[in-house]
Amino acid sequence: MxxxxxxxxxxxxxxxxxxxxxxxxxxxxxxxxxxxxxxxxxxxxxxxxxxxxxxxxxxxxxxxxxxxxxxTFDSFITxxxxxxxxxxxxxxGIDSYQSELAEKIEILKHLLANYNDGRRKSFFCIAVNLLELQDVESVAEQIATTEAESNNLTLKEKATLAANLFQTMATKRNIILKLNKKASKK
Known part of the structure; x- marks a missing residue:
């Protein structure tokens, strides 16, 4: 525009x-x-x-x-x-909100760089967007701890681990980690 x-x-x-x-x-x-x-x-x-x-x-x-x-409905983003x-x-305040958003963006970038098996990008974007910062940080810490305790996880295993931990947190918060799409017209 x-x-x-x-x-x-x-x-x-x-x-x-x-x-x-x-x-x-x-x-x-x-x-x-x-x-x-x-x-x-x-x-x-x-x-x-x-x-x-x-x-x-x-x-x-x-x-x-x-x-x-x-x-009611989402586009590419929730x-x-x-x-x-x-x-x-x-x-x-907007400054504090932007600071929280910046932290979420950094966590999302880390997830995408280290835990995206090519099938999790939208999922991670939705999860980080819908969950509160403290929940996102908590899951990120759980991922790091679990990964450190497990030796040499494959990328697919790391992606599954991260997705499962985010899903568990979302379920705990009654959040559905899927985009709400409009029903298609028939």
Missing amino acids: KDFKRCYTLFSLCALNCGLCSMHLDSYCPGCGGGAGNQPCAIARCSQQRSGIEYCYLCDEYPCEKYDGID HRNQLKDFEKVKKI
Whole structure:
């Protein structure tokens, strides 16, 4: 979108964690306001019409009709925490939230570099996105401990170990680690 730029492109103006998205990690999308970005984005157009507000929660009309059912279906990234993440930003402040997001991004990069057997990228992106930072850190510590206790795990074994530990944590938190897709039209 022409002239749509933002300072921090890893947390979108509508509360998606772009830094945890597989499309961003593969350099298919620069993140919200990072240049070409999502051209038809109605929320970006709305932001421009309102003096370029950085995040929707700063708008007097938030949450508007654009947020009706926003967390029902996902795209390449989960939408389930958008409203919750804005509430968290309001509570702890954008700088603290961005700091937490940066920690999650580093953990995700480590997981992808060391535990992705070619089939876990989306799973790890979803898990790190939906779980709280302390849960992600806890699982990362469990992975490291278990791997250190086991000698010479194959990449497939390491990927299975990591996925199982994330799944266990998600189950404990009543979180489903799958994207919510719209039912296909018949």
